[in-house]
Amino acid sequence: MNDITERGYANPDVLVSTDWVAAHLDDPDVRIVESNEDPLLYPSGHIPGAVEVDWTTDLNDPVRRDYLDREGFEKLASRIGITPETTVVFYGDKNNWWATYAFWVFQLFRHTNARVMDGGRLKWEKEGRPLTREKPSYPATVYKAPPRDDSRIRAFRDQVLAHVQAGGQLVDVRSPAEYSGERLHMEGYPNEGALRGGHIPGAANVPWSRAANPEDGTFKSADDLRAIYLEEQSLDPEEPTIAYCRIGERSSHTWFVLNYLLGFRDVRNYDGSWTEWGNLVGVPIEK
Amino acid sequence: MTEYPEKLQQILEDFRWITDRDEWAAYLIEIADRFQPVPERIATSPYPEDHRVPFCESEAYVWAEDRPDGTLKFHFAVENPQGLSAKAMAAILDETLSGQPLEQVAQVSDEIVLAIFGKNVSMGKGQGLMGLVAMVREAARKRLRERQS
Numbered sequence: 001m002n003d004i005t006e007r008g009y010a011n012p013d014v015l016v017s018t019d020w021v022a023a024h025l026d027d028p029d030v031r032i033v034e035s036n037e038d039p040l041l042y043p044s045g046h047i048p049g050a051v052e053v054d055w056t057t058d059l060n061d062p063v064r065r066d067y068l069d070r071e072g073f074e075k076l077a078s079r080i081g082i083t084p085e086t087t088v089v090f091y092g093d094k095n096n097w098w099a100t101y102a103f104w105v106f107q108l109f110r111h112t113n114a115r116v117m118d119g120g121r122l123k124w125e126k127e128g129r130p131l132t133r134e135k136p137s138y139p140a141t142v143y144k145a146p147p148r149d150d151s152r153i154r155a156f157r158d159q160v161l162a163h164v165q166a167g168g169q170l171v172d173v174r175s176p177a178e179y180s181g182e183r184l185h186m187e188g189y190p191n192e193g194a195l196r197g198g199h200i201p202g203a204a205n206v207p208w209s210r211a212a213n214p215e216d217g218t219f220k221s222a223d224d225l226r227a228i229y230l231e232e233q234s235l236d237p238e239e240p241t242i243a244y245c246r247i248g249e250r251s252s253h254t255w256f257v258l259n260y261l262l263g264f265r266d267v268r269n270y271d272g273s274w275t276e277w278g279n280l281v282g283v284p285i286e287k
Numbered sequence: 288m289t290e291y292p293e294k295l296q297q298i299l300e301d302f303r304w305i306t307d308r309d310e311w312a313a314y315l316i317e318i319a320d321r322f323q324p325v326p327e328r329i330a331t332s333p334y335p336e337d338h339r340v341p342f343c344e345s346e347a348y349v350w351a352e353d354r355p356d357g358t359l360k361f362h363f364a365v366e367n368p369q370g371l372s373a374k375a376m377a378a379i380l381d382e383t384l385s386g387q388p389l390e391q392v393a394q395v396s397d398e399i400v401l402a403i404f405g406k407n408v409s410m411g412k413g414q415g416l417m418g419l420v421a422m423v424r425e426a427a428r429k430r431l432r433e434r435q436s
Contacts, residue, residue, distance in 0.1 A: 037409050038369065039408065040312055040319065041371055043309065043312035043316060044371055056406065056409070057407075125369075
């Protein structure tokens with residue numbers, strides 16, 4: 001199903017196709033943003049006109065474990081030449097994993113005029129579409145951002161603990177081996193310093209990448225997603241849901257899927273995730 | 288302690304002086320462009336699991352071919368077409384460690400990944416790249432052990 005509008009999503013407008021992006025490359029009201037895990041990909045070639053937003057250098061506070069503050073976001077927005085009215089389209093590697101992470105951080109500042117390019121970099125490349133090494137330059141803008149709002153889509157450890165104690169709904173998006181505690185980290189990835197293995201009690205386990213079609217990185221249809229999250233895992237879209245992984249990046253992909261594609265009522269991303277929970281003294285853990 | 292091969296020392300020195308992120312990326316992309324996949328006479332896809340680099344998400348593989356002079360020629364495959372960092376690291380290892388004294392190759396530390404990629408590499412990717420270094424180092428150590436026994 002190539003047509004996004006036919007896939008039955010709750011909010012199909014949050015996705016745009018590669019065709020749509022190709023038709024808006026010169027649109028001054030649209031800014032294409034690439035966010036990757038591999039820092040060499042953007043400079044090796046990107047969609048013409050796309051700017052890079054890097055998760056370490058642009059989105060994270062360099063000292064504290066936190067995201068950039070309002071001032072930092074305003075500077076970033078100014079650098080990439082956007083205003084609150086600009087339609088920002090994110091895309092990237094790894095089935096848009098890092099693109100949805102950047103998208104999520106932008107939502108902390110309520111830049112709601114945001115989209116994700118379905119299929120990301122993989123689909124664009126597979127279709128043989130143009131890439132350039134030329135870095136675009138846009139006139140700096142003045143962007144007045146609201147204060148960062150962590151209350152709607154971000155969960156902190158005390159809130160997670162209260163959620164667990166109330167029997168709330170959680171989704172652990174890590175690999176089954178991490179979830180079981182057999183491994184403390186993602187397969188192929190390092191142990192990032194968690195002292196205990198396992199998962200937050202009551203969490204369902206749905207590895208994040210199950211939401212994407214591996215051959216082209218596009219999101220699965222709403223029916224296929226419902227089969228996983230609702231039927232197989234018995235998650236209730238009406239119940240408040242918290243997603244987590246290791247540091248909150250993979251779970252931003254699942255947050256995106258549950259919130260926008262399946263229309264869950266209240267989804268938050270616990271970015272402290274396992275690197276925090278697995279080190280906290282006295283919190284409950286299930287194996 | 289045995290010193291690193293001169294070519295490796297030189298490239299580590301280059302990265303010490305590169306502070307601009309664009310310059311850093313351009314240099315590594317140039318290196319990645321020189322990446323030569325493993326020749327068919329050594330291996331063909333699908334590659335055997337025992338040559339697969341642990342912790343590498345870009346599905347990298349390593350082979351060590353014996354040379355008449357007793358050194359090793361290293362070959363690599365990177366299955367992920369977007370695994371640019373892995374290709375750059377593989378090209379560096381081939382260009383700086385193939386044909387070098389095994390005693391020196393056996394001493395190469397994972398730390399060279401940090402020296403080359405620094406804070407620009409995610410925690411996950413760093414481990415995969417270190418896996419590449421570890422496979423090369425282990426191949427040299429294995430040959431040295433075999434020769435001593």
